[in-house]
Amino acid sequence: MPVPINIKRWFWVHRWTSLICTLFLLMLCLTGLPLIFEEELDQWLSKNPPYASLPKDTPMASLDDMVHIARQRYPSHVVSFVFVDDDEPQVRVNMLPNYDAAPNLSHSLQFDARTARLLKDEPPITQQSQTFTGLMLSLHRDLFMDLPGELFLGFMGLLFVFSIISGILLYGPYMKKLKFGAIRKDRSRRLKWLDLHNLLGIVTMVWLLVIGITGVFNELSTPLFGIWQQTDVKKMLQPYQGKRAPAPDEQSSPQTAFETAQKALPGMTVTSVVFPGFKFGSPYHYLLWTKGNTPLTSRLFSPVLVDARSGELSTVVKMPWYLRSLEVARPLHFGDYGGTPLKIIWALFDLAAIFVLISGIYLWFARRKSQEAYFLRTDTLST
């Protein structure tokens, strides 16, 4: 059993880590709630017409045709990457004014994957009206501040994790005289709230910890990908250093690259084709992101490099452990990996978390009394 001096220290840690992060955590819980149902909300709020109904086994049209249509529409723009959806029959060709252009100038053309018919020509994000889930995501991810916002919220998440751990350590000595789940309703209001705070906190502790840790991990994705590009990717492209990158008319076709990757990795699905020259790829290759077909491997993406001149396979890239962990952290944070019932469960846990936060604030307001009572009790118990 920890001696009271330790309890006092954990109490201090719990109070201060919680106090600093609580308001941000409340914001994260509130904006996270609709984000659990992002897919459903977007579908419901979108005015897109449904896809043409074609037989299920209709083969995919050629990516070359879609890229050709996109280039005809925007002859001065460059293709950055093509997204091949495996959920809906759509392909999105993403374009930029040039490869050095700011990312918010990126615009995309949506095609029907089976007919190569242009469905929608979307303007850059800066010219689109803000969607509800887009607004929630911006607040949730970075408070509209990009990387500094991500790192700041990541730090708040870290404090949250410490506050959960210190809370768990305080739970033991506090519950010595109480049965699990006891709520003293007939005493003071503060005691009732304290008991509720403890009950909801301890019952949801694993979920809270998982969401906290994976949330911090997600906020680190920009620097983690940066590290990878500066180390592994650089090393991989070393043999090409100094060589001339293939000009557009020397490049093999994206459809060839797509088929090469698909043939090289039979059990995998290609989800995007990054064009040579785009900064998130290679000047000399098509970079294709592929994923597996089992529940777990469909979360794990492996990049494949296809030589942009010859259209032949160069390498299947091995991802470092930290990006693999990041990929597993994503579903565990989003709760989007077990159907609608799991999403509803996620929302209910989120509501419980909101209650733990609000009751925590209340208990801080009533802190002096609470603290005195707490130490009085543990002192008498330990003597």
Place this chain on the structure above:
Amino acid sequence: MNKHFINVWAIPVAIAFVTIFGLLSSLLGTGIWHILSWIAMVIPLAIILRKIKG
């Protein structure tokens, strides 16, 4: 390991294991594993409701 410790931690630790099972079974499996995952994840929520009402 004293009696107090077991009294205090038996149920929370059991709930923790149930939650971990629920979180992983949807991640690693499909079909029946999703259903088992939903059942596991509902248990902690049901306990909260019961204790609040109780």
